[in-house]
Amino acid sequence: MNDFLSIFYPILFTFLTGFLAYVGKEVLKFAPKVAEYWVAKIGLTNYQETKAIAWDIWNVVEEHCRLSQVVGDKVQVKVTMFETLIKQKVPGITNAEIEIIRQSIAGEFNKNKPLIINATEKNIQQPYQHQ
Numbered sequence: 468m469n470d471f472l473s474i475f476y477p478i479l480f481t482f483l484t485g486f487l488a489y490v491g492k493e494v495l496k497f498a499p500k501v502a503e504y505w506v507a508k509i510g511l512t513n514y515q516e517t518k519a520i521a522w523d524i525w526n527v528v529e530e531h532c533r534l535s536q537v538v539g540d541k542v543q544v545k546v547t548m549f550e551t552l553i554k555q556k557v558p559g560i561t562n563a564e565i566e567i568i569r570q571s572i573a574g575e576f577n578k579n580k581p582l583i584i585n586a587t588e589k590n591i592q593q594p595y596q597h598q
Contacts, residue, residue, distance in 0.1 A: 517557050521568045524552045525576065 528548045532541060550565055 525572050
């Protein structure tokens, strides 16, 4: 029995060493993909969180400009106020990221405006007639 174990252990050790080496190589091949996945997921999560904050800021800016008398270029006032507030809420955000998020939100915010304008113009052209 002792002879069997003295032969079996080195064979088992060699097999396990080879198996672990193979698994290690495969893990090293797979590790960058896993890392890229998590970086992308974290990046997407950060983007979504930043965009949610930006939507809140957008609504604050819209409400502020609606309630107050804005002197000068209203669009520039909104842009400046948006940039200032988002830099306060999201430290480290770059101007390029702010621009992308602002344009994304503006696109979503304004996507139905042509429909509203067309409906309004249609109602103006065809006023309600009392029967």
